[in-house]
Amino acid sequence: QPVLTQSSSASASLGSSVKLTCTLSSGHSSYIIAWHQQQPGKAPRYLMKLEGSGSYNKGSGVPDRFSGSSSGADRYLTISNLQSEDEADYYCETWDSNTNVVFGGGTKLTVL
Amino acid sequence: EVQLVESGGGLVQPGRSLRLSCTASGFTFGDYAMSWVRQAPGKGLEWVGFIRSKAYGGTTEYAASVKGRFTISRDDSKSIAYLQMNSLKTEDTAVYYCTRVRRGGYSSGWTYYYYYYMDVWGKGTTVTVSS
Numbered sequence A: 001q002p003v004l005t006q007s008s009s010a011s012a013s014l015g016s017s018v019k020l021t022c023t024l025s026s027g028h029s030s031y032i033i034a035w036h037q038q039q040p041g042k043a044p045r046y047l048m049k050l051e052g053s054g055s056y057n058k059g060s061g062v063p064d065r066f067s068g069s070s071s072g073a074d075r076y077l078t079i080s081n082l083q084s085e086d087e088a089d090y091y092c093e094t095w096d097s098n099t100n101v102v103f104g105g106g107t108k109l110t111v112l
Numbered sequence B: 001e002v003q004l005v006e007s008g009g010g011l012v013q014p015g016r017s018l019r020l021s022c023t024a025s026g027f028t029f030g031d032y033a034m035s036w037v038r039q040a041p042g043k044g045l046e047w048v049g050f051i052r053s054k055a056y057g058g059t060t061e062y063a064a065s066v067k068g069r070f071t072i073s074r075d076d077s078k079s080i081a082y083l084q085m086n087s088l089k090t091e092d093t094a095v096y097y098c099t100r101v102r103r104g105g106y107s108s109g110w111t112y113y114y115y116y117y118m119d120v121w122g123k124g125t126t127v128t129v130s131s
Helices: none
Strands: A004-006 A009-012 A018-024 A033-038 A045-050 A056-058 A066-071 A074-079 A088-095 A101-103 A107-111 B003-007 B010-012 B018-025 B033-039 B046-051 B060-062 B070-075 B080-085 B094-108 B111-121 B125-129
Touching: A004 A088, A009 A018, A018 A033, A018 A088, A018 A107, A033 A074, A033 B111, A045 A066, A045 A074, A045 B111, A056 A066, A074 A088, A088 B111, A101 B033, A101 B046, B003 B094, B003 B111, B018 B033, B018 B094, B018 B125, B033 B070, B033 B080, B033 B111, B046 B070, B046 B080, B046 B094, B060 B070, B080 B094
Parallel strands: A009 A107, B010 B125
Antiparallel strands: A004 A018, A018 A074, A033 A045, A033 A088, A045 A056, A066 A074, A088 A101, A088 A107, B003 B018, B018 B080, B033 B046, B033 B094, B046 B060, B070 B080, B094 B111, B094 B125
């Protein structure tokens, strides 16, 4: 069963860029993941599917400021030109071979 | 517009039952697997279970924490997914979200791999288990 590891928190200044990381456990570095955003008091929102190659597919309406990339077992979510509404919790998700779902613990992003 | 709307949440005593509904619109419901995810107060996301589309048998999978107590079903004629929750515990207190599941595949060498991910979320319904 894969494990997804995320930093518990991150911060960056308004208008800058931030790169959030989701790391797959050993033996699962090829897994595809999805990134989700949860703004305070709201339901999660799908941002993108991200492959090990770095190829990603964003959900409808997700701004161009959001992009994805990969390196080995690491899956990245980069947010450019940070806006106040980007302050949120970000979760990564993957599925194991038995179709059980795994979520990362989430990263709380603060926009300074 | 693709939309999922959960309903049926509320306050229930430990040991009792509750059934949640997820009404879908804006897409062909029967073509997709559906999943339930919950979030306890102040905590992260926890997967509850999912149901495959009828084309893939309509079978279900559950998290260990709810297996044997919760049952997911679907009515494709009404575009509704259900979560039947029995023998509820105080630790089942959470916001319950319904999600749409996408399925894809790719080849690597001689092996074909399937992958899944959630691409649509409902707004959630709150379940409180307390005496």
